[in-house]
Amino acid sequence: MASITLNNLSKHFDKTQVLKNINIEMLEGEFVVLVGPSGCGKSTLLRSIAGLEQISGGDIFIGETKVNELAPKDRDISMVFQSYALYPHMSVERNMGFSLEVQKVPKAQIKKIVSEVAESLGLSQLLDRKPKALSGGQRQRVAMGRAIVRHPKAFLFDEPLSNLDAQLRVQMRLEIKALHQRLKSTIVYVTHDQVEAMTLADRIVVLNAGVIQQVGPPLEIYDRPANLFVAGFMGSPSMNFINTQVIMDRGQLCLQTTSGDKLPLVHQYQNLQVGMHISCGIRPEHVSILDSGFGHLQGRVNALEPTGISEQIYCDYQGENLCIYSMQRSGCKENQAIALQLDVHKLHLFSEQTGLRLQQLPDAIAEYKVVSGE
Amino acid sequence: MNTAVVAIKSQKKIDFQRVLEPYLYLSPALIIIALIIITPTIVGFSYAFQSIELLNPFNGGWVGLAHFKAMFADRYFFSALGNTLDWTLISLFFQFFLGLGLALLLNRRFSGRKLVQALVFLPWAVPTFLSGLTWAWLFNPIIGILPHWMSSVGLLSEPYNILSDPQLAMYGPIVANVWFGIPFFAITLLAALQSVPSDLYEAAAIDGASPWQVFVKITLPFLAPMIAITVMLRTIWIANFADLIIVMTSGGPANSTQTLPSYIFTTAYRRLDFGYASAMAVMLLVLLLFYTAILLKMRSKLAKA
Amino acid sequence: MPDVTKTDYIKLFAHRFAILLYLIFSLFPLYWLLKIAVTPDKLLYSEGVKMWPSKLTWVNFELVFTQSEFPTFFINSAIVSSATALLTTLIAAAAGYAFCRFKFRGKLIISALLLITQMFPLVMVLAPIYKIMAPLGLTNSLLGLVIIYTAFNVPFAVFLMQSFFEGIPRDLEESAMVEGCSRFTALRKVIIPLTLPGMAATLGFVFTAAWSEMLFALMLISDSSVSTFPVGLLNFVSKFAVQWGQMMAAGVLALIPACIFFVFIQRYLVQGLTAGAVKG
Ligand SMILES: Nc1ncnc2c1ncn2[C@@H]1O[C@H](COP(=O)(O)OP(=O)(O)OP(=O)(O)O)[C@@H](O)[C@H]1O
Numbered sequence: 001m002a003s004i005t006l007n008n009l010s011k012h013f014d015k016t017q018v019l020k021n022i023n024i025e026m027l028e029g030e031f032v033v034l035v036g037p038s039g040c041g042k043s044t045l046l047r048s049i050a051g052l053e054q055i056s057g058g059d060i061f062i063g064e065t066k067v068n069e070l071a072p073k074d075r076d077i078s079m080v081f082q083s084y085a086l087y088p089h090m091s092v093e094r095n096m097g098f099s100l101e102v103q104k105v106p107k108a109q110i111k112k113i114v115s116e117v118a119e120s121l122g123l124s125q126l127l128d129r130k131p132k133a134l135s136g137g138q139r140q141r142v143a144m145g146r147a148i149v150r151h152p153k154a155f156l157f158d159e160p161l162s163n164l165d166a167q168l169r170v171q172m173r174l175e176i177k178a179l180h181q182r183l184k185s186t187i188v189y190v191t192h193d194q195v196e197a198m199t200l201a202d203r204i205v206v207l208n209a210g211v212i213q214q215v216g217p218p219l220e221i222y223d224r225p226a227n228l229f230v231a232g233f234m235g236s237p238s239m240n241f242i243n244t245q246v247i248m249d250r251g252q253l254c255l256q257t258t259s260g261d262k263l264p265l266v267h268q269y270q271n272l273q274v275g276m277h278i279s280c281g282i283r284p285e286h287v288s289i290l291d292s293g294f295g296h297l298q299g300r301v302n303a304l305e306p307t308g309i310s311e312q313i314y315c316d317y318q319g320e321n322l323c324i325y326s327m328q329r330s331g332c333k334e335n336q337a338i339a340l341q342l343d344v345h346k347l348h349l350f351s352e353q354t355g356l357r358l359q360q361l362p363d364a365i366a367e368y369k370v371v372s373g374e
Numbered sequence: 375m376n377t378a379v380v381a382i383k384s385q386k387k388i389d390f391q392r393v394l395e396p397y398l399y400l401s402p403a404l405i406i407i408a409l410i411i412i413t414p415t416i417v418g419f420s421y422a423f424q425s426i427e428l429l430n431p432f433n434g435g436w437v438g439l440a441h442f443k444a445m446f447a448d449r450y451f452f453s454a455l456g457n458t459l460d461w462t463l464i465s466l467f468f469q470f471f472l473g474l475g476l477a478l479l480l481n482r483r484f485s486g487r488k489l490v491q492a493l494v495f496l497p498w499a500v501p502t503f504l505s506g507l508t509w510a511w512l513f514n515p516i517i518g519i520l521p522h523w524m525s526s527v528g529l530l531s532e533p534y535n536i537l538s539d540p541q542l543a544m545y546g547p548i549v550a551n552v553w554f555g556i557p558f559f560a561i562t563l564l565a566a567l568q569s570v571p572s573d574l575y576e577a578a579a580i581d582g583a584s585p586w587q588v589f590v591k592i593t594l595p596f597l598a599p600m601i602a603i604t605v606m607l608r609t610i611w612i613a614n615f616a617d618l619i620i621v622m623t624s625g626g627p628a629n630s631t632q633t634l635p636s637y638i639f640t641t642a643y644r645r646l647d648f649g650y651a652s653a654m655a656v657m658l659l660v661l662l663l664f665y666t667a668i669l670l671k672m673r674s675k676l677a678k679a
Numbered sequence: 680m681p682d683v684t685k686t687d688y689i690k691l692f693a694h695r696f697a698i699l700l701y702l703i704f705s706l707f708p709l710y711w712l713l714k715i716a717v718t719p720d721k722l723l724y725s726e727g728v729k730m731w732p733s734k735l736t737w738v739n740f741e742l743v744f745t746q747s748e749f750p751t752f753f754i755n756s757a758i759v760s761s762a763t764a765l766l767t768t769l770i771a772a773a774a775g776y777a778f779c780r781f782k783f784r785g786k787l788i789i790s791a792l793l794l795i796t797q798m799f800p801l802v803m804v805l806a807p808i809y810k811i812m813a814p815l816g817l818t819n820s821l822l823g824l825v826i827i828y829t830a831f832n833v834p835f836a837v838f839l840m841q842s843f844f845e846g847i848p849r850d851l852e853e854s855a856m857v858e859g860c861s862r863f864t865a866l867r868k869v870i871i872p873l874t875l876p877g878m879a880a881t882l883g884f885v886f887t888a889a890w891s892e893m894l895f896a897l898m899l900i901s902d903s904s905v906s907t908f909p910v911g912l913l914n915f916v917s918k919f920a921v922q923w924g925q926m927m928a929a930g931v932l933a934l935i936p937a938c939i940f941f942v943f944i945q946r947y948l949v950q951g952l953t954a955g956a957v958k959g
């Protein structure tokens with residue numbers, strides 16, 4: 001196992017810059033998940049680490065070694081491709097043993113290692129088959145087995161589960177997690193899937209347009225997104241944003257919405273000034289519908305999406321679509337006027353000018369902890 | 375410092391390898407093409423302005439445009455030019471329409487289609503010299519049945535060999551060429567037909583279009599680009615194609631089947647007059663380029679309209 | 680309903696009938712070749728134009744095998760065609776791989792160049808090639824033919840091989856490279872095995888093309904010991920114009936390798952023609 005360090009990594013194809021000044025230090029044994037919208041450069045970053053793309057600037061270290069100029073084969077890394085990239089003309093056994101075969105490991109030894117790994121992945125019955133004769137989940141397992149067999153310095157996964165159906169995806173997710181705990185390996189994992197990112201990662205790296213937006217543990221990213229992009233990207237259904245301005249109302253700092261509703265600020269925030277334009281974020285699960293009274297805001301129901309276990313209600317407020325996530329069935333109808341209550345402890349404040357988060361001040365955080373502990 | 379320099383050097387080396395690698399893989403192909411196709415073409419171009427007759431080795435040197443002047447006075451050259459036009463247009467016409475018909479017939483499911491397809495495409499695989507000989511034999515009244523059929527239908531007054539009749543001889547190689555060329559069009563058009571998305575047909579069927587409307591409004595527009603490019607390339611190919619004529623008639627009788635390529639071949643092969651042959655080849659090339667240019671121009675005009 | 684089925688039957692019948700006509704047109708000449716080859720010489724003049732002779736004979740084939748130079752021609756052609764096919768496929772595989780997997784300077788120009796060579800009048804290079812080959816001792820030589828055929832078949836074969844390589848996901852070789860292969864090892868262990876059917880198809884194409892080439896052969900070969908089949912057969916025809924049975928027996932022999940390869944490459948015809956869309 002080894003750490004992976006990216007220093008000021010950049011990459012451009014001809015004239016388009018795909019990665020800009022990427023700096024990450026991935027620790028030995030750490031599970032790092034890369035997320036970001038389609039085309040933001042996740043695969044390119046992964047392929048640069050593997051050596052499949054030549055980088056345009058910066059350095060890549062695997063362990064203590066600078067690998068900028070090393071060919072992929074000399075980097076001692078395993079990669080699991082979205083398409084699995086199993087060799088169609090080889091049996092499962094040869095597929096899994098291929099890297100050892102290339103390294104000229106004695107046949108008997110290859111057989112032993114492969115059968116051990118196959119055992120651990122439940123592939124023992126399938127060793128003689130060709131990839132064509134496997135199901136999607138089995139192929140996925142073979143691809144992972146192939147990566148495990150050689151004890152690489154690190155594993156790279158590029159959306160390995162995206163070709164599986166929902167159920168199998170959950171199962172494989174758990175298996176990958178178990179695998180990581182067993183092997184204690186360094187893993188860089190690219191995914192589109194929020195849940196995968198949240199459940200698997202020790203740390204998440206959010207990438208947008210080739211620039212790192214935030215790096216941190218999953219809950220930190222969920223609870224304290226560093227900017228508007230991360231706030232909107234992480235979480236499903238995604239965070240609501242309301243355009244507001246900071247005002248002083250009867251000695252209390254408030255956020256006033258465009259239509260004049262007021263949200264009291266119960267915490268203190270860095271750099272907050274009266275008159276500032278703030279994009280106020282609130283997660284759907286922190287909005288609730290009042291049975292009576294006016295609440296903070298009044299909206300009109302646009303659409304209802306019951307999923308059985310929960311319900312998402314979309315309502316119109318100041319021409320914006322607000323989403324409410326509720327574990328109760330509200331019994332609302334379309335076009336019905338409703339009163340909304342916001343959990344004002346859970347407001348996220350972003351400067352409209354810079355898009356950056358206004359950090360809550362420490363004493364406020366203490367209070368926040370008490371509140372959330374209730 | 376030192377290590378940095380080493381790093382830069384090795385980086386350079388790797389870049390160098392990466393840049394050179396594709397050329398390494400390409401080089402055998404490029405070398406052989408440069409030596410065997412490009413060089414002789416350039417040399418051939420220069421021959422057009424020299425006197426090179428193997429039978430008359432003392433008659434050498436640069437002659438300027440003499441060959442081209444001779445060409446304009448050469449009766450056979452002009453008759454070959456006319457024959458090339460007939461040969462190309464008639465062959466192309468029948469190859470294309472019969473090929474299109476075959477493709478449409480094969481574009482339907484029926485039992486035994488694979489076998490039928492293999493059999494009707496077979497003429498394409500027959501070596502050209504053999505196609506030529508086979509058809510030459512078929513036109514021979516002693517061993518071939520065609521003259522007998524033609525006379526019994528009334529096309530010929532008596533069963534004789536049309537290949538020795540200057541009026542009719544050209545039809546011999548043309549029939550052989552059509553026979554040999556139908557599969558080419560059928561295969562390419564069939565491939566294009568099969569690439570027409572089936573939901574287009576389904577939509578048309580729901581809209582109540584008749585089969586003819588479907589063909590004209592959907593199939594044809596879809597095939598048009600493919601047809602345009604194949605017909606253009608095929609025209610050039612047929613115009614250059616001399617094998618059948620050389621095998622079946624050698625340009626005779628009385629030069630009645632001599633096309634430009636066959637005339638060039640005869641000039642080079644029989645008379646060993648490489649200079650004049652090359653001059654005519656240059657002329658042929660110029661004419662074909664001219665044709666291509668006009669066609670491409672027309673196409674871009676049509677595309678704009 | 681009955682109306683519909685009636686017109687359907689008529690359509691079906693018309694379709695089958697049209698196909699039958701095409702089949703007859705395609706196969707009749709070949710049938711005739713075979714028929715004359717098995718007709719005894721004595722019966723030729725009396726029954727030459729009958730659909731089937733009253734007696735059959737293998738004499739013509741025996742004569743071709745034992746008393747003529749055709750076995751030599753056949754072997755020469757087989758040598759030239761196989762060597763051309765092998766050499767061309769190797770060269771084209773390398774070039775096709777470069778086209779498919781690398782970005783490099785001049786790629787567009789080179790592929791345009793390859794395309795243009797396909798449209799060139801062959802007759803243009805006939806004379807210069809003779810002039811160049813003669814002093815090198817490559818006229819009257821099978822090697823000379825192999826070199827020329829290879830050059831003229833490489834461009835099309837490159838297009839073909841490129842399209843076969845493009846059918847193989849890039850992931851596969853990248854995966855192999857991450858797993859410890861150099862690019863070349865990945866090519867050898869992963870890509871080549873997967874391209875084998877494509878290579879076989881290319882081999883078949885080039886073999887048939889070389890087997891039927893005759894202009895260069897006529898031009899460059901005069902010695903019957905190094906004649907290929909077309910040259911030998913055409914010379915035979917012009918010298919012994921009345922030995923119909925033997926000529927046609929030889930023709931049938933010339934047809935066999937082409938037909939075998941045709942059956943084999945048939946599947947790839949469409950792919951090949953759409954890839955190059957140029958060559959006959
Ligand atoms: N070989 C290439 N040449 C030019 N541009 C490329 C190349 N490969 C990728 N790109 C561009 O780089 C950007 C990043 O691509 P990348 O594949 O890394 O995105 P991604 O984040 O993996 O997206 P996805 O989630 O859809 O897989 C894209 O805009 C893409 O168009």
Ligand SMILES: [Mg+2]
Pocket residue numbers: 042043044158
């Ligand atoms: Mg990707």
